[in-house]
Amino acid sequence: MYSDSDFILSNYNSIETASFSWSAPSNIALVKYWGKKENGDQIPANPSISFTLKNCKTITSVVITSKVEKDNFSFDLLFEGQPKEDFKPKIQKFFERIYPYCPYLKDYHFTIDTQNTFPHSSGIASSASGMAAIAMNIMSLEKSIKPEISNDYFYAKASFLARLGSGSACRSIIGNVVAWGKNETIKNSSDLFGVEFGNIHSNFQNFQDTILLVDKGEKQVSSTVGHNLMHNHPFAEQRFEQAHNNIAKIVTLLETGNVTEFMSLVESEALTLHSMMMTSMPYFILMKPNTLEIINKIWKFRNDTQTPVCFTLDAGANVHVLYPENVKEKVLQFIQDELVGFCQNGQYICDEIGNGAQDLK
CATH class of the missing domain: 3.30.70.890 (GHMP kinase, C-terminal domain)
Structure with a gap:
């Protein structure tokens, strides 16, 4: 079981340039999360569990290049290939939140190109899939500069980071049924990240x-x-x-x-x-x-x-x-x-x- 301090990275390498691309889906909660703890950072007031979706997803590609001045965040944001200035404050805030755990963020310029497979104005929440997709790309960068991190750590931290962007995004990282929020029923459940609940009956496999x-x-x-x-x-x-x-x-x-x-x-x-x-x-x-x-x-x-x-x-x-x-x-x-x-x-x-x-x- 990871604590938040486990996700603070140290002793990592540097690279000049790299590119990554991930898709991440939306999800639909079965037991709903509604309410956050007052003295926490995106900590749920109650546990939730969701079905991960398959087709409603965000596809995000990231190109990173090393930069000389490392005193601020540097990124360009494209939505479906076009600059999207009104999205930038949300990414800026996300970077600020995760910087204590990803101190390499100021070392690089990020070109982020994102698109949804569903209409942006459809009324389907895109924050979960969008933040999850960005978190996966950031973890690919982290894996590049610290190759020894484990697969389990990779996905747990990706969920942890996604949560800091949008709470329910932590349920869009891995697994077909995902629980988020500490509870007595699900082993290793955590307020910090989503955990895969894989033991589902065949009646629920391929659920529509x-x-x-x-x-x-x-x-x-x-x-x-x-x-x-x-x-x-x-x-x-x-x-x-x-x-x-x-x-x-x-x-x-x-x-x-x-x-x-x-x-x-x-x-x-x-x-x-x-x-x-x-x-x-x-x-x-x-x-x-x-x-x-x-x-x-x-x-x-x-x-x-x-x-x-x-x-x-x-x-x-x-x-x-x-x-x-x-x-x-x-x-x-x-x-x-x-x-x-x-x-x-x-x-x-x-x-x-x-x-x-x-x-x-």
């Missing part, structure tokens, strides 16, 4: 996630603001305790293959997330009328046909429709027939469970 794009606009309340509203929330402690209990329950369900109870727990978690938003002060609602229409349609379809299909939500209006691969054709037909009309411009994205970041070099 069709993302219905209900609202592609910017949320009226950001996730950062929402997390902070948990500090004085009247139901915060009960929620944090519930999340610990639900982690224990979902681990058993993932191991035994109980899809029916899995669906109930996942839907309950999604609605609990949004109920915390509606009962904070100030209160807010991120679901849209069409979100509720879709949920009711899914419930009716499941009840009428006994098809194992459920929904989950992130901190927004879009609906993730989860189901086993063996009912894919039936569920996609249902989506076409009954749900597409509730999507903005009829748009949806077909995805499935994936395995994390991939080295593209």
Whole structure:
């Protein structure tokens, strides 16, 4: 088990130039993370567990060159090949956060070129995949200047760094099911980085996630603001305790293959997330009328046909429709027939469970 001090690098080499390229996926939480500890740096107030996605991902290439003056961070940022100035403050802040653990960052100029496989304005959170992809490239640089670091350390530190950019990004590094946050159920679980939970039943392998794009606009309340509203929330402690209990329950369900109870727990978690938003002060609602229409349609379809299909939500209006691969054709037909009309411009994205970041070099 690593502590944060284990990730402070020393005694490393230097190189003149190098290039790296990684893809990292988005993920969808099954047990939700909502709230951060006040005296921590991106430390979750409760544990979470997620499915890693496969198709919704960020592809980031980095070229580094050694520089003479080493007193500041130096980088250019391109999005889909074009300069993207409004992204630069976020990268600057990320570098500042991780610099104590990556003291070589000021030794190089970085040219960062990034793109998403999903539309940037789709309403799908790109911070998790984006920060995870950058973290993987930085760790490739670290591996180049200190080749003896282990594979386990490589991925643990990548998750640790990604977390400092965007909390949920730590769940996009490695594994098809990833837990983040210290809890008694999952061995070696940590608040500092995500850990792979690999012991899932065949019923959940190749699980599908069709993302219905209900609202592609910017949320009226950001996730950062929402997390902070948990500090004085009247139901915060009960929620944090519930999340610990639900982690224990979902681990058993993932191991035994109980899809029916899995669906109930996942839907309950999604609605609990949004109920915390509606009962904070100030209160807010991120679901849209069409979100509720879709949920009711899914419930009716499941009840009428006994098809194992459920929904989950992130901190927004879009609906993730989860189901086993063996009912894919039936569920996609249902989506076409009954749900597409509730999507903005009829748009949806077909995805499935994936395995994390991939080295593209």
